[in-house]
Amino acid sequence: MNNVILVGYMGCGKTTVGIRLSYRLKIPFLDTDKEIEKDHNCVISDVFATLGEETFRNWETESLVKLCKNNAVYVISTGGGMVLREENRRLLKKLGTVIYLRAKPETIAERLKGDTTRPLLQTENPVQRIQEMLQKRASIYEQAADVILDVDDKSFEEILDEIERKLA
């Protein structure tokens, strides 16, 4: 079996789906944001504030290069901006099956209400920011994906069943 990689916008459920999927498939779970925090002994929001987004994006690419050298198989949850670099999209495809958890802006806005951990959403009007970012990113997520899965109004069980069917 190949790695199974979850991509999608912040709040689409990558981490929760990823952890549950790893139980079902009996392969370990790995979150690239957490790996970056571990490797660089940092908190992502601080990196954005001090070193800047570009540094974080470089670290994201490094995390994928590192995974490509690792022979183990994982369910991998990625940060919402991982797909933005063409190089990252290429590395993701090399790593395994890329699944895009596609969610509507309203679903995301509802899930991320009051969240303070996402530096890109700390604005006056996060809902507008989500809409603008999704408009720019939607086609990039689609381009990066082998499988597109709509998650709005679905339970985690339904999402996991669908993923298992697509992987079969």
Ligand code: S3P
């Ligand atoms: C980001 C998403 C975040 C994290 C960083 C940037 C993005 O990950 O990598 O704050 O650009 O969409 P999650 O999607 O896990 O929240």
